Amino acid sequence: MDTQFSLQGRNIIITGASSGIGRSIAIYCSKAGANLLILGRNEKTLKETTEMMTPVHHSIGIIDLNNFNSYADIIAPFVENYGKISGLVHSAGIEFSGPYNMTKPVNFQNVFNINAVAGFELARVVASKFSDSDVGGSFIFISSIRALFGFEGATAYAASKGAVLSASRSLALELVKKRIRVNTVSPSIVLTPLVEKYFASLPEENIKKIKEQHPLGFGKPEDVANACIYLLSDASRWMTGNNIILDGGYSVR
Amino acid sequence: MQKKEFIEKFKEALEITKSTIDENTPLKSIDGFDSMSVMAIIALVDELFSKRLTAKQLAEVSNIKNLMELIGSENFTS
Numbered sequence: 255m256d257t258q259f260s261l262q263g264r265n266i267i268i269t270g271a272s273s274g275i276g277r278s279i280a281i282y283c284s285k286a287g288a289n290l291l292i293l294g295r296n297e298k299t300l301k302e303t304t305e306m307m308t309p310v311h312h313s314i315g316i317i318d319l320n321n322f323n324s325y326a327d328i329i330a331p332f333v334e335n336y337g338k339i340s341g342l343v344h345s346a347g348i349e350f351s352g353p354y355n356m357t358k359p360v361n362f363q364n365v366f367n368i369n370a371v372a373g374f375e376l377a378r379v380v381a382s383k384f385s386d387s388d389v390g391g392s393f394i395f396i397s398s399i400r401a402l403f404g405f406e407g408a409t410a411y412a413a414s415k416g417a418v419l420s421a422s423r424s425l426a427l428e429l430v431k432k433r434i435r436v437n438t439v440s441p442s443i444v445l446t447p448l449v450e451k452y453f454a455s456l457p458e459e460n461i462k463k464i465k466e467q468h469p470l471g472f473g474k475p476e477d478v479a480n481a482c483i484y485l486l487s488d489a490s491r492w493m494t495g496n497n498i499i500l501d502g503g504y505s506v507r
Numbered sequence: 508m509q510k511k512e513f514i515e516k517f518k519e520a521l522e523i524t525k526s527t528i529d530e531n532t533p534l535k536s537i538d539g540f541d542s543m544s545v546m547a548i549i550a551l552v553d554e555l556f557s558k559r560l561t562a563k564q565l566a567e568v569s570n571i572k573n574l575m576e577l578i579g580s581e582n583f584t585s
Contacts, residue, residue: 351546351549351550352546352547352549352550353520353543353546353547353550355519355520355522355547356520356546356547356550356551356554357550406542406543406546407543407546451559454559454561454562454563455545455546455549455561455562456542456545456546456562457542457545457562457566458562458563458566459542460542
């Protein structure tokens with residue numbers, strides 16, 4: 255694909271590539287020509303992702319994102335094979351739904367560790383060890399519409415996604431000198447296994463009401479993947495420290 | 508876990524302070540019972556028993572006695 259949106263020859267890391275949005279980003283990045291290191295907990299589901307990808311250069315890395323000290327060792331072999339990293343998408347995420355009186359420090363810590371801290375640490379490791387300022391790069395953190403609009407039962411999740419949103423602005427300023435751009439994508443409801451789990455905790459009438467709040471209906475993982483292709487490619491070369499909202503019209507009203 | 512202890516934790520989760528309830532109290536008769544209460548019960552059961560119930564399952568539950576049956580009677584003592 256010889257356009258501004260091409261990722262031909264770019265070395266990109268994607269977390270949460272075992273399912274949902276991360277998987278879709280991996281598939282679409284492979285179609286755009288990228289060399290990919292896809293990360294996830296489960297080897298079997300990561301392999302399933304590679305079967306859906308365009309058969310270019312890609313590696314899988316089994317990772318427990320709570321094990322922050324393991325990141326560099328998992329990334330290093332990919333860099334030895336393909337060269338420095340020019341793209342990172344932190345799509346791995348977990349959710350916690352519960353009223354605030356049931357939301358305890360451990361619930362905040364769990365969602366913050368995966369949704370926010372893991373992404374920040376990956377960015378630190380990649381920027382300091384595996385990037386090249388001659389090549390530059392683009393980092394993307396998947397935030398959420400919950401970072402911008404309140405929703406009952408989502409305090410911990412919203413806080414973790416808000417952390418992603420605000421940290422990316424400061425990080426964007428620091429990484430300019432390495433020619434790395436940092437942006438976020440904030441989707442509303444995208445039909446993924448994570449959302450299915452969330453919906454399972456809601457009565458049917460609530461789900462219907464949420465659907466009515468989305469004039470274009472719920473999103474598909476590829477809707478987020480397409481935005482990521484834009485942010486990873488040269489087409490977005492003038493964009494950093496910013497956020498793309500993808501919400502099917504949720505925030506229009 | 509003792510049934511009595513579970514009922515106390517249930518009251519705490521749903522922030523029931525003014526009324527008395529027992530295992531036969533219909534859930535829908537609890538003052539302020541709503542979708543957040545359903546979410547609270549799911550979070551409580553997950554925390555105490557590492558069991559993830561769904562809103563659909565809870566829609567079939569009429570009182571705490573039924574809820575304890577759904578969680579599994581083997582988890583409770585009188």
